[in-house]
Amino acid sequence: MVEPIIKIRDLHTQYGDKKVLKGINLDIYPYETFVILGRSGCGKSTLLRHLIGLQKPTQGYIYIKDNNFVTASEKEKNDILKNIGMLFQSSALFNSMTVGDNVALPLREHTPQPDSTIKIMTRMKLGLVGLSGFENFMPAELSGGMKKRAALARALAMDPEILFCDEPSAGLDPIVAVGIDNLILKLKKAFKMTIVVVTHELESVFVIADRIALLHEGEFIFVGTKDEMRRSEVPVVRQFLQRAPDEDDMDKDKFLNSLIGG
Amino acid sequence: MNLEITTEEIDQKVFVNIKGEVDLYSSPEVRKKIFDLVKKKAPVILINLEKVKYMDSSGVATLIEGLQQCNKYNGRFALYGLQDNVREVFELTRLDKIFEIYSDRESALKN
Numbered sequence A: 001m002v003e004p005i006i007k008i009r010d011l012h013t014q015y016g017d018k019k020v021l022k023g024i025n026l027d028i029y030p031y032e033t034f035v036i037l038g039r040s041g042c043g044k045s046t047l048l049r050h051l052i053g054l055q056k057p058t059q060g061y062i063y064i065k066d067n068n069f070v071t072a073s074e075k076e077k078n079d080i081l082k083n084i085g086m087l088f089q090s091s092a093l094f095n096s097m098t099v100g101d102n103v104a105l106p107l108r109e110h111t112p113q114p115d116s117t118i119k120i121m122t123r124m125k126l127g128l129v130g131l132s133g134f135e136n137f138m139p140a141e142l143s144g145g146m147k148k149r150a151a152l153a154r155a156l157a158m159d160p161e162i163l164f165c166d167e168p169s170a171g172l173d174p175i176v177a178v179g180i181d182n183l184i185l186k187l188k189k190a191f192k193m194t195i196v197v198v199t200h201e202l203e204s205v206f207v208i209a210d211r212i213a214l215l216h217e218g219e220f221i222f223v224g225t226k227d228e229m230r231r232s233e234v235p236v237v238r239q240f241l242q243r244a245p246d247e248d249d250m251d252k253d254k255f256l257n258s259l260i261g262g
Numbered sequence B: 001m002n003l004e005i006t007t008e009e010i011d012q013k014v015f016v017n018i019k020g021e022v023d024l025y026s027s028p029e030v031r032k033k034i035f036d037l038v039k040k041k042a043p044v045i046l047i048n049l050e051k052v053k054y055m056d057s058s059g060v061a062t063l064i065e066g067l068q069q070c071n072k073y074n075g076r077f078a079l080y081g082l083q084d085n086v087r088e089v090f091e092l093t094r095l096d097k098i099f100e101i102y103s104d105r106e107s108a109l110k111n
């Protein structure tokens, strides 16, 4: 039996009175590409923040390679994080640094590698995401899709065992989005890596996923393969599958806040 | 440390035997060994990867540096005995085109 690389147990999160995650459980296995699907505002980014230790859940546990991430000390957390790459929805590149320096930064900060080796590694990673020759560009000089690729190169800088991606294709035009999905597919083949993607976009799911979980009202109402999902008779799954892209996709809280908030 | 490196010199040819995992934290040791040899302008450096179970991109980058240094004085730098997953890394990054790669010690010596 293969042990899961990530175990989520009875995880609860609430903001004030609002319960976002209501006791979720999940096992993710080594080398699978796992997609967590759900509408905007259902708690996907919140869950990812728990998974990388940026935010403590209200209750419950996360084990990454048998280390309990929720109770880990800062030092233990940092050791776990060295094996984790994260592609943030916003790309989160440092705008004052070149693309190359952005990719090199984690290596300079966390490894004993000399500059000459880091330079080669940086170029290898940029080549992998199709950005050869862009190392001296500033992020502001890149298109949205290229920024995503650069951020992906940075997430891969340390050869992580686990890669988390938050809405990798959100906000990109459809052709560029397909390019990012294909890139994730290529990475999946190239590296022995566990990839966890959260998204509200159904189209990419069927391209990249080995298994899928549908997060709905704080719970996983479906976990299974693509085929199992297509055959599922769970009403919410059917609804999700039949929904036109992005139809009705809004975070109600955010929308309301945008109207009444300060 | 989960890495061991030994060298043996036979007829002007240096074998670098690497055993274990070459990763971000251990590859500087490989680098040091290889750079010691290129500083002495060793004419033939043969890297034995038979016992390398895992190599990340820092390991690959380190070997690229070794090759580059060795090319500067027209030395020969070759790899042999790559396990399947290590070979895959080279193929996917198309570095199998840059390196001389052999299946075993014998064929590395022949050429």
Ligand SMILES: Nc1ncnc2c1ncn2[C@@H]1O[C@H](COP(=O)(O)OP(=O)(O)O)[C@@H](O)[C@H]1O
Binding pocket: A015, A020, A038, A039, A040, A041, A042, A043, A044, A045, A046, A047, A251, A253, A254
């Ligand atoms: N820091 C926060 N404080 C209060 N509410 C939040 C906070 N972060 C997110 N939320 C709310 O929690 C819900 C889940 O948010 P999020 O995890 O960002 O969802 P998703 O990534 O699926 O769009 C949303 O309703 C959002 O408005």
Ligand SMILES: [Mg+2]
Binding pocket: A044, A045, A046, A089, A166, A167
């Ligand atoms: Mg989100």
